[in-house]
Amino acid sequence: MRSSDAASYDAIVIGAGISGAVMAERMASQLNWRVLVIDQRSHIGGNCFDELDADGIRIHRYGPHLFHTDREDVWQYLSHFTRWQPYEHRVLSSIDGELVPIPFNLTSIERCFPEEKAQRMISALIARFGEEARVPILELRKEAEPLLAELADFIYQKAFVNYTSKQWGVAPEAISPAVTARVPVVVSRDDRYFTDPWQALPADGYTAMFAAMLNHPAIEVRLSTPMSEMLRFDWESQRIYRREGGEESLFTGKVIYTGMIDQLFAADRGALRYRSLRFSFERKDQPWWQPATTVNYPNDHDYTRITEFRHLMQPEPAAAATTVVYEFPKEFDPAAGDEPYYPVFTEEGQHRFDDYAARAKAMSQLHCLGRLAQYKYFDMDDAVANALEAFTALEAAIRSKSAGGESVPHG
Numbered sequence: 567m568r569s570s571d572a573a574s575y576d577a578i579v580i581g582a583g584i585s586g587a588v589m590a591e592r593m594a595s596q597l598n599w600r601v602l603v604i605d606q607r608s609h610i611g612g613n614c615f616d617e618l619d620a621d622g623i624r625i626h627r628y629g630p631h632l633f634h635t636d637r638e639d640v641w642q643y644l645s646h647f648t649r650w651q652p653y654e655h656r657v658l659s660s661i662d663g664e665l666v667p668i669p670f671n672l673t674s675i676e677r678c679f680p681e682e683k684a685q686r687m688i689s690a691l692i693a694r695f696g697e698e699a700r701v702p703i704l705e706l707r708k709e710a711e712p713l714l715a716e717l718a719d720f721i722y723q724k725a726f727v728n729y730t731s732k733q734w735g736v737a738p739e740a741i742s743p744a745v746t747a748r749v750p751v752v753v754s755r756d757d758r759y760f761t762d763p764w765q766a767l768p769a770d771g772y773t774a775m776f777a778a779m780l781n782h783p784a785i786e787v788r789l790s791t792p793m794s795e796m797l798r799f800d801w802e803s804q805r806i807y808r809r810e811g812g813e814e815s816l817f818t819g820k821v822i823y824t825g826m827i828d829q830l831f832a833a834d835r836g837a838l839r840y841r842s843l844r845f846s847f848e849r850k851d852q853p854w855w856q857p858a859t860t861v862n863y864p865n866d867h868d869y870t871r872i873t874e875f876r877h878l879m880q881p882e883p884a885a886a887a888t889t890v891v892y893e894f895p896k897e898f899d900p901a902a903g904d905e906p907y908y909p910v911f912t913e914e915g916q917h918r919f920d921d922y923a924a925r926a927k928a929m930s931q932l933h934c935l936g937r938l939a940q941y942k943y944f945d946m947d948d949a950v951a952n953a954l955e956a957f958t959a960l961e962a963a964i965r966s967k968s969a970g971g972e973s974v975p976h977g
């Protein structure tokens with residue numbers, strides 16, 4: 567990362583999360599562009615930011631982040647910036663006082679039903695779908711065989727409805743079965759939460775991986791810098807001005823914006839809705855707190871789940887204490903300092919988004935990228951793939967422009 571002495575940049579990236587970091591790295595390394603990355607937070611990494619706490623346990627400040635992908639290109643790309651520590655995620659759910667594997671598998675059935683009934687359910691499942699099958703819960707709910715229908719109903723009611731209701735802040739009756747339609751029931755003892763071929767954690771953490779991406783002589787990073795300090799958009803004239811040392815000058819380079827798209831327009835057509843979370847970190851004075859990384863609490867308590875970070879570390883930390891985080895879902899309230907985590911999709915929200923996106927697109931210098939600017943939920947691998955695709959499109963446009971004799975503007 568360069569120190570802040572440069573007068574001009576080819577691109578300014580707003581946001582040092584996955585989307586911004588991938589774009590900045592690509593533009594610097596593939597196009598030889600000078601890139602300024604700013605973030606309003608005091609750290610890089612966006613929501614994937616992690617750090618060691620006082621006990622030497624690596625915690626994820628914005629909730630547990632488990633990397634998994636079936637995209638080899640994403641895996642290869644990230645592997646340039648980190649070594650990996652193998653890790654397969656396992657989740658238990660607290661149901662009627664038992665901790666049972668999620669997704670529901672044969673062990674879960676045995677823990678939730680009396681022995682003889684559990685064996686009959688297991689035999690019926692194997693006979694109908696075969697061993698190793700992964701059956702979407704909605705399909706299971708359509709089964710005429712009463713035992714399978716009972717099992718499907720049990721899982722739906724006990725493991726999903728209340729969890730989903732808490733997460734989205736809607737009454738259990740209002741949850742559409744379609745929401746959990748694709749949640750599988752596993753006809754085996756496989757208790758992995760994800761089945762992707764690549765599952766791992768960056769060996770030195772996500773923050774170190776992003777630092778390696780941004781560690782390029784042509785990239786400068788400025789933290790604790792909101793966009794309004796650096797840029798002004800004039801939508802009428804379709805121009806972007808750069809602010810520096812009390813002066814304003816026209817900026818003609820590219821702007822990659824990874825913040826909330828409605829904020830570009832001061833939400834003049836209304837704010838986009840988000841669901842937020844309150845994270846409550848607790849230090850427990852004992853080496854281990856729970857038997858799996860994450861335990862879901864669908865039916866009791868205001869929190870949805872507890873994650874214990876120690877499970878994510880190899881080698882095991884020496885600390886005698888452990889750190890857990892409780893997640894309390896809530897409506898996103900910017901005035902309360904909440905973070906916007908999950909888009910809440912409504913028809914009205916979609917219209918608003920389409921309107922903002924069309925206005926942003928009209929400014930050809932500006933590229934809206936990532937979960938907040940595209941108002942989409944992206945897993946980390948999707949966010950990387952999305953940014954790589956955006957870069958490929960940008961590169962193709964730049965190359966065809968320069969082949970046509972046009973010069974590429976500098977800011």
Ligand SMILES: Cc1cc2nc3c(=O)[nH]c(=O)nc-3n(C[C@H](O)[C@H](O)[C@H](O)COP(=O)(O)OP(=O)(O)OC[C@H]3O[C@@H](n4cnc5c(N)ncnc54)[C@H](O)[C@@H]3O)c2cc1C
Pocket residue numbers: 580581582583584585586604605606607611612613614628629630631632633634791792793794824825826843907908935936937938944945946947949
């Ligand atoms: C609770 C939770 C758990 C998750 N767990 C997983 C998981 O286990 N596995 C997985 O694959 N994915 C997970 N994800 C998804 C993952 O967090 C996203 O894929 C990723 O954060 C997307 O990166 P991004 O760069 O698009 O956005 P962000 O990470 O949000 O980065 C955007 C950055 O832009 C900055 N910014 C915004 N506006 C401005 C402005 N005006 N001025 C300056 N800076 C600005 C922000 O401060 C932020 O740093 C999880 C998400 C949540 C909410």
